[in-house]
Amino acid sequence: MTYPSKERYHEFTPYVKIYLTIGIVGMVQKSFIDTKLYEIRWHGRGGQGAITAAKIIAQAAYLNGYNGVTAAPSFGAERRGAPVSASTRISPQTVMVMSQVEKPNVVVVLDDTLLKDPDTTSGLNSEGWLVVNSQHHPEELKCYGDFNIASADATSVCQELGLIVSGLTVVNTAILGALIRATEIVDMASLEKVIRERFSNKTIDINLAAITKTYEITKLHKMR
Amino acid sequence: MINKKLDRKADIQILDGNHAAALGAKLSRVQVIAAYPITPQSPVTESLSEFVEGGDLHAEYIAVESEHSAMAVCTSASLVGARTFTATSSHGLAYMHEMLHWVAGTRLPVVLACVNRAIGAPWNVQNDQQDSISQRDTGWIQIYARNNQEILDSVIQAYKIAESVYVPVMVCYDGYILSHTEMPVDVPSQGDVDRFLPPYKPHAILDPANPRNYNLVTLANPRVNADGILCHGYMEIRYLLQEALQKSRETIINVGQEFGKLFARSYANMFWEDRLDDAEIVIVAMGSLAMEATVAVDMLREEGHRVGVLSLRVFRPFPKDYLIEALSKARLIVVFDKNISYGSEGATCSEIKSALYGNRINAVIRNFIVGLGGRDVKAREIADAVRKSLPSLEEGGPNIEYPEWICHM
Numbered sequence: 036m037t038y039p040s041k042e043r044y045h046e047f048t049p050y051v052k053i054y055l056t057i058g059i060v061g062m063v064q065k066s067f068i069d070t071k072l073y074e075i076r077w078h079g080r081g082g083q084g085a086i087t088a089a090k091i092i093a094q095a096a097y098l099n100g101y102n103g104v105t106a107a108p109s110f111g112a113e114r115r116g117a118p119v120s121a122s123t124r125i126s127p128q129t130v131m132v133m134s135q136v137e138k139p140n141v142v143v144v145l146d147d148t149l150l151k152d153p154d155t156t157s158g159l160n161s162e163g164w165l166v167v168n169s170q171h172h173p174e175e176l177k178c179y180g181d182f183n184i185a186s187a188d189a190t191s192v193c194q195e196l197g198l199i200v201s202g203l204t205v206v207n208t209a210i211l212g213a214l215i216r217a218t219e220i221v222d223m224a225s226l227e228k229v230i231r232e233r234f235s236n237k238t239i240d241i242n243l244a245a246i247t248k249t250y251e252i253t254k255l256h257k258m259r
Numbered sequence: 260m261i262n263k264k265l266d267r268k269a270d271i272q273i274l275d276g277n278h279a280a281a282l283g284a285k286l287s288r289v290q291v292i293a294a295y296p297i298t299p300q301s302p303v304t305e306s307l308s309e310f311v312e313g314g315d316l317h318a319e320y321i322a323v324e325s326e327h328s329a330m331a332v333c334t335s336a337s338l339v340g341a342r343t344f345t346a347t348s349s350h351g352l353a354y355m356h357e358m359l360h361w362v363a364g365t366r367l368p369v370v371l372a373c374v375n376r377a378i379g380a381p382w383n384v385q386n387d388q389q390d391s392i393s394q395r396d397t398g399w400i401q402i403y404a405r406n407n408q409e410i411l412d413s414v415i416q417a418y419k420i421a422e423s424v425y426v427p428v429m430v431c432y433d434g435y436i437l438s439h440t441e442m443p444v445d446v447p448s449q450g451d452v453d454r455f456l457p458p459y460k461p462h463a464i465l466d467p468a469n470p471r472n473y474n475l476v477t478l479a480n481p482r483v484n485a486d487g488i489l490c491h492g493y494m495e496i497r498y499l500l501q502e503a504l505q506k507s508r509e510t511i512i513n514v515g516q517e518f519g520k521l522f523a524r525s526y527a528n529m530f531w532e533d534r535l536d537d538a539e540i541v542i543v544a545m546g547s548l549a550m551e552a553t554v555a556v557d558m559l560r561e562e563g564h565r566v567g568v569l570s571l572r573v574f575r576p577f578p579k580d581y582l583i584e585a586l587s588k589a590r591l592i593v594v595f596d597k598n599i600s601y602g603s604e605g606a607t608c609s610e611i612k613s614a615l616y617g618n619r620i621n622a623v624i625r626n627f628i629v630g631l632g633g634r635d636v637k638a639r640e641i642a643d644a645v646r647k648s649l650p651s652l653e654e655g656g657p658n659i660e661y662p663e664w665i666c667h668m
Contacts, residue, residue: 090441094273097443104273107440131550133436134637 072103073125073220074136078155079145081115082200084207088143089121091229092211096125098225103130115203118149125220139163143214145189145206147176156180161258164217168210173256185217187253189245196241196248208242212249223250274444276437279407280346280372280430281306283414285316286452287370290341290459293321293332298384299434300348300374307344326351330358330369337367338473340461342418345369348434349376349390356394359427363398363500365474368421368428368459370414371399375546375597376434377632385633386434388546392574392598392606394429398500400507401575403546404432405531407444409572412524415447419456419514424507426500431574433547433597435633447522455521504576511573529578531570534560535585538567540645540652541622543594545571545607548630552595554638559645566645571607579614586615589622591652593645596662597630604662612658623651626662640665 075092079085086108093106103126113119122136138158147169149155156165161181169176170191173184189209198205208230215221223246230242274282281303284292292311294304310316319336323329326347333343347355352373362369373391377383391401400420404410410432417428432438465471480492491499508529515526533553535541540559544552549570559566569585571578586592596605603609608626615622625648630636644665 090273093441097271097273102443105440105442106273107435130442131553132638133433133440133547133551135635137637 071126071140072130072132073123073141074139075123075125075141075143075214075220076136076139077121077123077143077145078149079119079121079207080149081113081117081119082203082205083119083145084205085119085143085145086121088145088207088211089123091208091226091233092214092221093123093125094229094233095221095225096123098228099221101125101127103128105130105133109135118152141166141214141218141220143210144168145210147171147186150176150178156182166210166214166217168206168213172254181258183217183258184256185213185253186256187213187216187249189213189249192245192248192252196245198241198245209245209249212246212251213253216250216253217255223247270446270448271443272446273441274407274411274446275302275439275441276404276407276410276432277302277374277439278306279411279444280374280414280432281310282446283411283430284344284370284372285310286411286447286449287344287415287418287456288342288453288458289316289318289344289370291319291321291333291336291343292345293323293329293336293343294345294347295323295326295329295351297326297348297351299376299438300346300351300372302438303346303372303374326354327358330355330362330371333369333371334358334362334365334367337362337369337461338365338465340459340464342422342459343367343369344372346372346374348374349378349384352390352394353378356397359394359397359399361474362427364496366425366500366503368418368425370417370421371427371429372410372414373429373431374434374438375431383632384434386436386597387631387633388431388433388597389599389631391429391431392600395575395606398426398504399575400424400426400428400504400511400573402428402430402573403571404430404437405547405549405570405572407432407437407440407442408524410437411444411446412518412522412526415452415456416514416518416526418459419517420507420511422459423510423514424503425462426503426507431546436547445522445524451521455518508573508576508578508581511576526572529571529573529581530585531568531572532585533568533570535567535569535588537588538565539588539590540564540566540648541586541589541592542566542568542641542645543571543592543607543611544568545574546597548595548597548636548641551636551638552641555641555645558638558642564645564649574607574610577610577614579610582611582614583618583620586611586620586622589620591648592622592624593648594624594626595629595636595641595644596626597628597636599628599631599662608662621655623648623656624658625651626659628662628664628666631666634666636665 077085093104109120168189189206311320519525594608
């Protein structure tokens with residue numbers, strides 16, 4: 036990812052400047068709308084790719100004009116199949132909070148069996164979103180809290196597309212489709228750019244397809 | 260001469276602290292790397308071995324069987340004139356302890372990235388600063404980073420400092436909180452780093468054509484050597500190490516300023532100041548905790564308290580006199596330490612007290628031990644500790660003899 040620095044900006048021709056300005060204003064506009072700090076907490080099982088998802092969305096948010104982004108795994112040892120969590124912070128300004136996320140605006144759950152643990156949704160605030168990979172409709176998830184719920188069967192989408200690594204369905208990119216459908220936290224173009232940078236040529240299309248398909252089938256249930 | 264125009268566009272990458280450290284070493288064109296992997300430092304060694312394997316970095320990557328050997332290899336490599344890098348953490352650093360003394364005593368400009376992690380017992384792989392603080396008396400310069408940008412920048416500056424004053428430099432950053440957290444980092448171009456940091460010109464190298472000995476048994480008193488030259492005794496050599504560290508403070512500042520001119524990120528002092536201008540209450544912290552502390556200041560300022568943060572960047576040499584002005588208006592200083600000298604108090608608290616002695620600053624000092632073994636330290640907890648200390652502001656001293664702990668005891 037390469038951006039012109041302020042110093043370089045003055046070296047461009049007026050025409051380039053106009054286009055650059057439009058681009059930069061477009062990027063910054065989003066940050067004028069969302070001046071708050073977004074805190075996303077991810078819950079998955081070791082191998083599902085929750086940590087990578089946390090990083091992808093941070094990169095996409097930076098491309099979208101947010102200057103402050105951080106992405107972190109939960110600190111400590113991780114094991115395949117065991118519950119893991121990760122966090123992403125997104126802000127127009129540099130993120131200064133380094134402690135663990137306590138009151139997320141968004142909780143993304145890659146495996147709906149993790150909803151049995153009340154810690155999964157702990158701290159989720161009243162205007163926040165719970166985004167779940169599940170076969171069930173949001174109303175059927177038996178999550179009773181003062182927050183909005185989105186659900187999508189990302190697992191089926193990934194299985195149809197063959198997004199399976201060593202026998203494990205990798206739903207981390209697919210669930211991003213549900214996340215941006217619910218929250219519009221980043222735009223699809225930025226997300227696509229990050230996917231194209233991070234993944235090998237062979238897997239770019241399949242991951243993008245998983246995102247788009249999951250975006251389409253996401254069901255939303257708003258509190259009000 | 261350093262004011263040359265940048266030859267680059269800003270290259271912002273979203274990096275975790277370990278990759279920032281590895282990139283810093285790569286951009287510094289290190290020639291020998293000897294390291295042993297340990298959580299949470301392992302990705303540093305992995306990245307560097309990939310750079311070497313992929314041909315992106317022309318260096319010898321020497322796999323060793325322990326951290327003690329890693330530092331022994333760094334000693335030898337540095338003695339023959341190579342720019343040398345290693346990285347470790349926690350028990351690895353403890354295991355290196357003996358060799359840390361050797362490197363500093365031999366006055367070799369080795370740079371070490373220390374990913375701060377707690378030390379057992381009991382076993383713990385998470386963050387605190389006990390590991391590097393335990394090495395404070397080895398004669399190494401210690402720099403602490405608040406974020407990943409500072410990790411990358413500090414590694415590059417470390418070589419310039421070390422090779423100017425011939426003292427090894429330890430760049431310390433918080434395990435997981437920085438080592439495993441990704442954030443935007445402006446990665447300088449190789450050309451700009453080359454302009455800032457020329458190739459290492461060793462002051463003396465081992466050379467088969469000109470054989471010499473290093474580190475012979477050196478007795479306390481000066482002695483005449485085989486060539487009839489009067490040589491320093493052990494104590495004179497050790498005096499010179501102390502003198503080098505004392506003088507290195509100017510070098511550290513100059514290097515930081517020079518870096519700032521070229522890269523537009525100034526490191527003009529050995530500590531960072533946040534809202535100290537009118538602050539009567541000063542929070543002192545080191546590393547990523549200083550970032551969290553600024554959030555606590557936001558909260559406390561909203562309540563009308565005049566609070567600021569003094570964040571220590573350089574712990575050794577300690578910037579004693581340099582701190583006085585920044586602390587001159589303070590009436591209450593609240594020091595947060597992620598380490599403790601058992602039986603006494605937090606290490607930075609002792610330093611602050613010693614710096615203030617005799618300088619007519621009549622501030623009450625409160626010390627809080629926080630975040631040991633990765634215990635999360637939240638901004639609200641920092642703010643609470645400051646609120647708890649407020650009676651000291653009204654009533655004045657005396658200082659509480661021992662530190663208070665933010666834990667369930």
